[in-house]
Amino acid sequence: MRQEKDSSGHALPRYQQIARQLTQAILSGELAPGSRLPSSRTMALEMGVARATIENAYGELVAQGWLERRGQAGTFVSQTLSPAQPGFTASVAPAGNGEPLPFQMGLPALDAFPRALWSRLMGRRLRLQTRFDLAAPQSEGETALRQAIVDYVRFSRSIDCQPEQVFITAGYGMAMTLTMRALAQPGDGIWLEDPGFPFIRPVLAQAGLRFCPVPVDGDGMNVREGIRQHPDARFVLITPAHQSPLGVALSLPRRRELLDWAALNARWIIEDDYDSEFRYQGRPLPPVKSLDAPQRVIYAGSFSKSLFPALRTAWLVVPPQCVAAFQAAAKQLPCTVPPLYQQTIADFIREGHFWRHLRKMRHCYGQRRQWLESALAEQGFSVTPQQGGIQLVVPVEREDSELAGKAVAAGLAVQALSDWRIAHPGEKGLIMSFTNIATPEQARKQARALREALK
Template identity: 65%
Template sequence: MQTRTSSSFVPRYRQLAEQIRRSIESGELPPGSRLPSSRVLAQEQGVSRATVENALGELVAQGWLERRSRSGTYVSAALSTRPVRPLQKGADRRHPAPLPFQPGLPALDAFPRGLWARVMGRRLRQQSRFDLALPDPAGNWGLRQAIADWLRFSRSIDCRPEQVFIAAGYPMVMTLLLRALARQGDGIWVEDPGYPFIRPVLEQNGLRLNPVPVDGEGMVIDEAIRRYPGARFALLTPAHQSPLGVALAASRRRQLLAWAVQRDAWIIEDDYDSEFRYQGRPLPPLKSLDAPRRVIYAGTFSKTLFPALRCGWLVVPEEVTNAFAEQSVLTPCSVPPLIQLAISDFIGEGHFWRHLKKMRQIYTQRRRWLEQALAEQGFPVVPQAGGIQLLMPVTGDDRTAAARARDAGLAVEALGAWRLESQGEGGLIMSFTNITSARHAEELAARLHRALL
């Protein structure tokens, strides 16, 4: 007989109902937002549709959800007038919900958590005593093989697993790279404007930042060569420049590769969100054109899966694999082996490809919702062919505008804060990935409008 004395004996449908209720209370599922179908929820949670229907039925009876004929199940709109429950002490306080518009965050509600739990659970059950030994400091071989296979299939990058090195997130990926190849005082071209959060890592490893302006065709290579002829590294996002969204022109790609050969320099290609291109296939990476073998390709699973994995990788030319292998012994991969094995299975069993395909469709819709909502408030948006964030031009001081938005609980970032030396139009950088409905987008756009008045 099932009792309530222990969570392990609580019926599964009630556990699911409690999980959904907490998502509503935290704001992850706002009033008026539509829930996935019972079939999708059942697949994500690894339960039967009957279990899902029982959970939804209980929440409908309690007033948390409402059914709409031929439309689906929605969070009750009446909850918008219900006072927000204060945070409880303990776990809830340690895991606050991300703020709206937070850049760099994938759609957390759309990740198949149930499927991921089954992949992880199977790997945990299959562990042998040998899995308890020290792991390979360069990363699990199966994951390195899976990444090499995936890049060959999706990005036309021909590499072997020996060329793939795993590290705990993008900062550690860059740290491994620079400790293997860089010298104190080396110059590195960086995009201006460009991703600001990696700059401290570069400087802490002894590099000099060489800011290079970006125009409608990407990094201005002529300007980089003219201003910093002795640089040894170039770090850029050629497929989808962050944050302007432009692609590096073909002529500049050839020019960049020629410079690297002539100067015996290294190109670091950050392909951070190229999988999310909504018009045609993703653009080919520089690495796929790298006959001279001067490109180091960097990526993470933070935006394609979820950030808590803290798992990134490098693909390096064959000539420097020994240098990286030696450095990885001193800077070993700290991603838990179980996580690496689960990612390897997730890729190898086809779940990764299906997940990305689904996310492209979801992001296309969610971007459209936000663009339309911003337009209704009189805000323009810079057109982009892909990515997981958008840029909204603003007149005047964009840092002041961003501060006002943050005071209103909106996690936008000022384009000016991403600049080092370059001048240009101000703007606000915001993500659309966790917008769950057109109504949700309208509410956030109206909130932004009020904050900027």
């Protein structure tokens, strides 16, 4: 094996060299999503290294989201990866007929989207296009959509910004890539919620960032613990409105503590507000960005959950002092969302359809969550209480990775809570979505299928 070195010229540990080889095999398509890796014992014999070395390599790639463990079934390449966009996709592959799999996460209610209205708006945009709309699009995104986002976040999230602070990207993964291209250096540390969304970790790893897991409790990310364990980290990635996957909100004292630390130490906070619109009880806490007098917060949003994921459209609101750096990065990584899509989204927002759609979906998701909770209770499952979001957690006593493997084998797209953890152990559970459960009968059918799969 060729000896690899880090950015400072030192030889990488053997387990990291092996991890990099496996990553390259995944990127090249040699190891396809869902394929099973040899056991650590077998791999160690083949490579002439200690079994612990292989375990460390596998463990690092599990933490980064490249691999997933399924209990006694073994270690597999993550189902959510694709060679075209390694490390990030919103959901697992759909069923063969195109229908979402039972409990499939990362999808809004596809049956509830106003497709006829959307078709009319897009058709009108097509008819109004001029020859100038055929030119290369703006690298930062269409002006109309950027202005619509400014108006939306000002009134819905109390964020005051200007259109030049808004950058449109082809999905959340590309938003993170753009942020790292603009601000990060290889070796920079980034606080990650533990447990937290695993499928963005390969994107961050590709940028050369160093993972700094911070535990999450009932008040969200433990900021004091993050400062104690990782004081030199340069970035914080956080889901404060509705932590993924536990569903807790970052308390107001911790929000202020995080902002104070970032301002004092010149750190950057990346606020992922991925499903703050879907809260069923009480008013949500204000976004961290709305409290950001020091201007240390980069605010990330996406239309994948609020509209539909096929749009592949996300956006960033960056502090004024970062605009030039993001503009330079965007010239290298220009927005690839078709202008027609961007213009149609802008019309959808500006004409009030977005607000009406969100109100409708809050009611829809509250009802569908209740259907699934009741159906799961009939099968002897409990559900962790949450005040919003589009997924839920079912606590389990047995090894959740093994249970998730059984469920996946039965065609149920549940995920293990343990697979979302990095370094801090905690309760076991199964994560699942309810968004595409259209009737109480469908909820009961899926809950029975889950109980049968876990026997």
